[in-house]
Amino acid sequence: MSDSPSSATAALILPKDLAAETGRVNVQIDGIWRQFAKGTRMIEACRQAGTIVPHYCYHPKLSSPGSCRMCMVQMGLPARPAPGQEPQRDAAGYETISWVARPVIACANTVSENMGIRTHGDLVAQTREGVMEFLLINHPLDCPICDQAGECRLQEHSVGYGRSSSRFMEMKVKKPKNVEIGPRVRLDDERCILCGRCIRFMSEVVGEPVLGFTQRGTHTTLTAHPDRPLDSNYSLNTTDICPVGALTSNDFRFQMRVWFLKETPSIDVNCGTGTNIQLWTRGNKIYRITPRQNNEVNSCWMPDSHRLNFHSLDSVARFTEPLAKHGALHEPVSWEAAFLTAASKLKAQAPEKIAIIASARMTNEELFLTRALATALGTTNLSLVPRFSEPDALLVAADRNPNTTGAMLVLDTQDPFSKLDAIRAGVRSGAIKALIVLGEDLITDAGFCFEDLAPLEFLLQSHTLANPTALAAHLVLPTAAFAEKRGSMVNLSGRLQRLNRAIEPPGQCRDDWEILRDLTQAITGNTGHLDSIEEIFQALAETLPAFNELTLSKIGHLGIPVMDTGYQIPLLTTERARQAARLITG
């Protein structure tokens, strides 16, 4: 253990002193000595040592009540020597461990110098078996019905550590089932194992302590405050952290078993925070979205409003083929014909009579190609549509555009929304004859009205869903939605993150970057080689100093900070304060 140069000094310097120099302590976990920072929870020390201790109530982002008793391990401390006697040490200088006869919980105790932890062995196994048997006494064992089956800790630990059969012959306790505890969450109290994670989440993270236990003993029941349902915008996070099927999502209820679902890591596009998410899909359908842990962005949580905003992806309102306006009606056309029409109509206009309204919901790559399109057309009338709303104190940012920071970088401007008013005025006055709208609905979001758009000689819109602007558009191009495409975005705090494709776009929908590339090439006439999103990112990285040396794959699932905007995500601020105060571990 000692790496001192001479053996003489090695005999004098003990391991505890070596560790103390860096503020660490020596802990023996399953027979192997390691060093951990002072104040580390035993369960975290075990995790760092590669041993997962089974647990229910413990959550790194929440306080540890030690209520489930599942994480019990055997603990040992250095034997206390008689007064005046030197403690016994082995050859490496560690004191002899005297093991405690009773197990202790690993989630609420911290490590100390010369501590021993056993996560295996008869005592630990018997303890876990006993805890599992107690937990299952009143559990209804309705796994075939329960939505949690497949990702249920109770199932997993029952298989891993429990008994194969129950010795409980009596009647089970009857508790409320199928309770609408909030607008989005369903509660089944019979399945609840009373870990209290949801209660702590609501009071510690959200700050709305609406959940609590009533009754006593085996009749203890989780319930919401009688006058206040679980209606927080973060309520669905309780279903994520519920280790069993007690709290389930109304939206995902009985939709699909989780073992059919494929997980695709991606990011949320509903606000500038860029919450990291997991898309759960089967076939070409998204069934649910859950937050993905990223301690630099969203911790382990996400708002319900963002989580449930994916149902439009398989709605009937999706555009599935390019549409051209013939008279009052739109008729399907081929992509080739659409690009030819667009190119001829746009080339017929003088450059200053053309304007582009793009969206800050587009990825960096798409914005890069939008800029290239503007250059090809020779126009400087390029603006994005601002989208500001009320922020909350946790994750929802005031800027509801996910890529405003990226747009500033890629378009090389401090205010990408500045020209919107000028363009609107130009359209109204007739100075602008041709308008390209990318991924935005002018009438709903950009202050246009239907009459404004009527005098335009050519209006091209690319969008995923049917919208009022499309009614006025001469050409409508269907594009892929956020879960159907790849690309990168920069969130408000300057973190470059990646979108991944979880499902295929419907019908003839194409990625925005493909549309922009083909449109630009149809206008300029030269056919360059931009065959993949990687090539576009490479071209972007060459022009943008912040992205130098980066590729899409280098971004990784957790993203890379590319600039410092000074923006603080409120949730992270409070979480870091609680961490500093040792209230939580992770």
Added chain:
Amino acid sequence: MPVVKLQRPKLNFGESIYLLAVAKGFLITLTHAIKSLRGKSASAKSLASSGLGVTMQYPEHRWDEHLPEYYRGAPALVTDEQGRERCVSCQLCEFICPPKAIHITPGEIPSNDPWAKVEKRPAAFEIDMIRCIYCGMCEEVCPEQAIFLRKDYLITGLNRADMVHNKEKLLAIGGVRTGLVNKWNELK
């Protein structure tokens, strides 16, 4: 493994001319053919032969009374004594099904239903009998003893849609099963 060198059997003159052996072969084939013609082939009786070879003449003679106890025919859903479907659409059969013949759309039992305790039942349960390979994995995996392979084997249709058994059809084939299923018991 050592190499074993085989010696060709030594043939005597009669055998090396082959003609006698061939004639003997004809005789064997012919006697077999005559036996087959008279319906006396080996195991003709146990295979319920029609009197020619060992073959059963299908539409006139049927398997029905000859089916063994372990015969695996069409999979079907069963109801219990009180007419409640046992399936809770846990989708384990859909998961285990090797040819992916089963397709379940889960549905919720409305809370005003007398058996709302179970909460969940299949809104649609379809087995594509063109895909089904009658392996019986669905029966084996079912935690609610709701799907069984019955002895029905006459699964025919004039188009692909005919060959997809929907829930009504599956329940009709399945019939009623009695036995201990605890899911409706409030206290078990």
Added chain:
Amino acid sequence: MALIILIVKIIALTFLVVLPLVPISVYFERRFCAIIQDRVGPNRTGIPLTLLGFKKDFHFFGLIQPMADGVKLFLKEDFTPAYVRKVFFWLAPALTVAPALITVCVIPFGSSITLFGNTQQLVIANLDIGPLFVFAVSSLTVYGITLAGWSSNSKYPLIGAVRSSAQMISYEISLGLSIIPVLLYFGELNLGKIVQYQADHGWLLLPLWKNGQLGLPDLQTALFCIPAFVAFIIFTISIFAETNRMPFDLPECETELVGGYHTEYSSMKFAMFFMGEYAAMVIGSALIVTLFLGGWSVGFTADKWIQNFHFGEFYFGGLIHLLVFLLKLIVFILFFILVRWTVPRFRYDQLMKLGWVVFFEAALINVFLAALILAAPHLAPAILATGAVLLAVVTAALIWVAKVSEPKSGILQA
């Protein structure tokens, strides 16, 4: 008038007798092999009266099956792959089926019928070179097969075609040599007269009557049974090889060559290969029956009596002979089928060895043996003895050479 009679004969004998025999032999093949294999075979295809609202279908023991097969083949897509040599690809099936049907013209199907004082032989062309004509024309079949394999421009058909041509050329030699004793015996190449001779003097393999009198044959005739039997065996087996039947069906051996030379063919073009093959089998059987088993003759001195059956001016004995001939033919076809489902397929080297080493030599020796027996009454005993000894010595020498030339090692070779 003669032309009309000829056309009637062609149509009647080729299209009403031989061609129907093809589907019938297919049907027999399927039923017989099914019975051998403990199955039932096609027994359903009939007239589906239930479709018209009747209570019961007519099954006819599935006799309609070949017709249904034909209709099916006719209605299938006639697919010509893009990479084939089109002209030859289209020509090849015709080249296989035509020779088989042309050879029909010299086969005597019955004695003769007399109608309104007009006597007609039941043969299309009463040629004086019957067997030679058959050999000459039927050896053209190999062109069809070779062209089919080559023009298909694909590996398996080519291998099948090469195998087939090598096999047919090899066995044509023993085929030709094996009937020389028969022709020596009859001293005649007209098949009609050969059959008439057998009707009068006993079948070649069953000489139990002479000049209209039942009785045991004389010594020479009895002795001649030996070369006649050898010739019969060599001829029959060579016919098997010529018609590509089991156990000599290497050109289309499906375990190695998919379908052999007709792999790329479909629909009617395939059906023509199929027909050609079965027609060749029918003709082969007809030839064997004609040469060795008395053709249309009932035998046992009954033929003269049958020939005199008549309704007034209509002498119909020839028709009875026709039926007898067909009966013999079908029995022989059944024998073909029995062989197919009894004997396993040869290996190609075994096939070649059998043709060149065994049959070729045996047929040669057989020619001399037959000549010796036939010439015996006219030869001095010394010369006869010398000839017999010489023949024995040569035979022994040939057997010894064949034995010595065999590979020495007794180890089983894969």
